[in-house]
Amino acid sequence: MISLESVTKTFVLRKKAGVLRRARSELDAVREISFTVEPGEFVGYLGPNGAGKSTTIKMLTGILTASSGRIRVAGLDPSRKRTELARRLGVVFGQRTTLWWDLPLRDSFTLIRHLYKVEQGLFRERLDELTELLELAPFLDTPVRQLSLGQRMRGDLTAALLHRPELLVLDEPTIGLDVVSKATVRDFLARVNREEGTTILLTTHDLGDIERLCRRVMVIDHGVLAFDGGLDALRATAEADRTLIVDLARPGPAPEPPGVRLIRREGPRLWFALPPNVNPATVIAEVTRTHEVLDLALREPDIEDVVTRLYTNTRIEPGVAR
Numbered sequence: 571m572i573s574l575e576s577v578t579k580t581f582v583l584r585k586k587a588g589v590l591r592r593a594r595s596e597l598d599a600v601r602e603i604s605f606t607v608e609p610g611e612f613v614g615y616l617g618p619n620g621a622g623k624s625t626t627i628k629m630l631t632g633i634l635t636a637s638s639g640r641i642r643v644a645g646l647d648p649s650r651k652r653t654e655l656a657r658r659l660g661v662v663f664g665q666r667t668t669l670w671w672d673l674p675l676r677d678s679f680t681l682i683r684h685l686y687k688v689e690q691g692l693f694r695e696r697l698d699e700l701t702e703l704l705e706l707a708p709f710l711d712t713p714v715r716q717l718s719l720g721q722r723m724r725g726d727l728t729a730a731l732l733h734r735p736e737l738l739v740l741d742e743p744t745i746g747l748d749v750v751s752k753a754t755v756r757d758f759l760a761r762v763n764r765e766e767g768t769t770i771l772l773t774t775h776d777l778g779d780i781e782r783l784c785r786r787v788m789v790i791d792h793g794v795l796a797f798d799g800g801l802d803a804l805r806a807t808a809e810a811d812r813t814l815i816v817d818l819a820r821p822g823p824a825p826e827p828p829g830v831r832l833i834r835r836e837g838p839r840l841w842f843a844l845p846p847n848v849n850p851a852t853v854i855a856e857v858t859r860t861h862e863v864l865d866l867a868l869r870e871p872d873i874e875d876v877v878t879r880l881y882t883n884t885r886i887e888p889g890v891a892r
């Protein structure tokens with residue numbers, strides 16, 4: 571569905587360097603990135619501010635042209651076949667709307683129907699379906715400017731999916747949303763991916779989105795792809811510790827299983843840090859052999875810590891300014 575081969579995007583920067591002179595420099599916002607996304611995948615695209623996420627998305631949707639490398643989306647070269655691609659692609663930017671500010675939501679959808687040349691019957695059917703799933707009925711006749719952020723986002727998602735695209739690209743779709751709206755949007759996206767088989771590429775700073783939705787994560791840092799794999803592999807790569815919580819039957823000397831650290835203690839409750847190379851089963855067997863245990867819990871590393879750790883571990887060739 572998406573294929574990038576060694577894609578680089580270089581921006582030319584001109585800074586004032588005197589009264590008349592301007593110094594010219596170049597910046598690789600994205601450098602030699604390669605990945606493929608198969609039909610039906612739900613992939614998270616993560617990275618700190620300025621990492622190159624938006625630049626990648628703009629190249630995928632044909633807004634920007636790559637400086638070098640090869641991009642194919644749904645078999646098309648996005649910068650050359652932008653109109654053709656638009657019919658097969660839905661895009662949502664959390665920070666700005668594609669809807670018409672002064673028009674009621676319903677009228678925006680009608681305009682979009684004409685834009686994408688969706689047949690009237692199919693349009694009605696699809697709008698009814700999306701209206702029900704996203705509970706849009708109460709504000710279909712409200713001008714977009716009067717909608718709350720959560721309602722507007724549901725409107726934007728509908729607009730992006732009216733023409734049943736095969737691929738949905740989302741740039742921060744849950745930004746600024748309250749907990750309830752976030753849950754609605756996440757449930758909806760999971761459903762669209764699962765039931766309609768829509769391929770989804772999701773850029774977010776909200777790691778809750780990633781944990782809830784994405785089986786695969788790509789991390790970009792300073793324009794370079796720093797990780798591509800599953801969430802578990804991400805945790806292992808960043809070498810974050812798991813936590814084993816043990817409730818002893820009685821307070822007393824703590825067990826000392828090899829390879830782990832006791833990081834906290836509250837009466838009979840103990841917290842151990844387990845490095846990725848330590849097998850929890852071995853630790854648990856050792857603890858229960860030497861002590862009477864009432865309860866045990868194994869906690870996976872917090873994805874937030876994992877990503878922060880990954881960013882700090884991958885300062886490979888920072889900046890890439892020339």
Ligand SMILES: Nc1ncnc2c1ncn2[C@@H]1O[C@H](COP(=O)(O)OP(=O)(O)OP(=O)(O)O)[C@@H](O)[C@H]1O
Nearest residue numbers: 581582597599617618619620621622623624625626
């Ligand atoms: N049109 C442009 N001209 C010059 N430099 C640009 C342009 N667009 C982006 N950049 C630079 O390219 C780099 C990557 O920017 P990009 O917007 O892709 O990052 P991002 O990962 O989307 O960040 P954020 O999470 O803050 O949105 C940044 O250093 C940015 O300043």
